[in-house]
């Protein structure tokens with residue numbers, strides 16, 4: 001009996017960018033529920049679906065990817081809990097982007113700006129306020145409706161080649177397209193990118209923002225791995241998938257958002273001259289070995305060490321009789337809570353500013369979620385900040401907790417205390 005080559009026996013699909021077989025593991029976080037499925041009290045006694053969180057890397061195009069264990073339609077269609085406008089710093093980030101683009105591209109009443117995955121209109125509202133025609137494309141109906149309510153015309157659709165061909169046939173050719181924190185979230189990245197090549201005006205610019213893989217690995221940001229997040233992107237991998245559809249990277253910016261993101265500007269091949277920043281970032285990724293297996297193979301051991309340190313801290317706090325609460329119940333928090341096995345035995349409760357989550361429980365770990373006022377009422381000794389990417393904003397919001405000496409901690413890269421501003 002002969003053994004078939006590994007790529008024929010593997011049960012996972014080929015690379016979603018270049019179709020090569022994908023077998024190299026980056027990290028396996030075990031089984032986890034969908035991170036945005038916050039539970040109502042009456043749902044606590046029901047069975048919950050758990051899916052694998054096993055991340056692999058393609059040795060040919062270096063796309064780090066999570067298999068589509070759950071369909072994008074199931075995750076993002078229908079009702080979706082995330083409203084961008086609940087984060088102050090995110091709304092401010094959007095305003096700066098709009099001001100910069102309007103100035104740099106000379107956008108005006110004769111232009112068109114299209115955002116893909118436009119959420120509740122948090123970004124396009126700033127272009128609309130400047131008199132520039134806008135169109136949002138958003139797959140979650142309740143979120144699209146929230147955008148229309150604030151005056152942002154919004155199509156309720158998934159984006160890809162098909163939607164782009166329909167909009168182009170209707171006469172839309174946007175000068176600027178924005179895709180912020182969506183490139184990483186689409187199961188079929190190839191069809192998605194093809195849509196931009198179809199719709200974008202001949203001299204148009206599309207910008208993609210996504211968490212930078214290099215920062216994820218160096219910062220041990222394993223909690224940014226969840227089922228909604230199908231790809232973990234380096235510039236190397238993004239350049240390859242764009243080029244496959246006739247798009248060229250013309251600029252790249254580093255942003256502090258989401259623990260360290262890239263904003264890649266692209267146009268149709270050969271239309272705009274690339275800035276030196278493109279070659280600089282590619283050189284940095286190559287120098288760090290992101291075209292080799294090394295950085296991917298080292299990651300799992302650092303994740304396990306980070307988990308052990310966090311559990312040691314929380315167990316020690318509990319043994320000393322301290323009360324611990326979590327601030328924020330973001331999707332990423334649920335990967336961390338499930339992977340580390342943190343339930344109400346270690347964290348009493350969580351608070352969040354989003355009223356949708358109040359009275360609900362975290363998926364899998366069943367930690368109750370309350371409004372932020374609960375902190376002042378119960379005065380916990382330790383506050384675990386789950387959205388650590390907003391640590392400065394949150395530490396400022398929590399300045400009042402110094403009154404009773406609460407310690408603020410963040411869980412990654414390794415658990416540490418945060419000093420108040």
Ligand SMILES: [Zn+2]
Nearest residue numbers: 015018058061
């Ligand atoms: Zn590939």
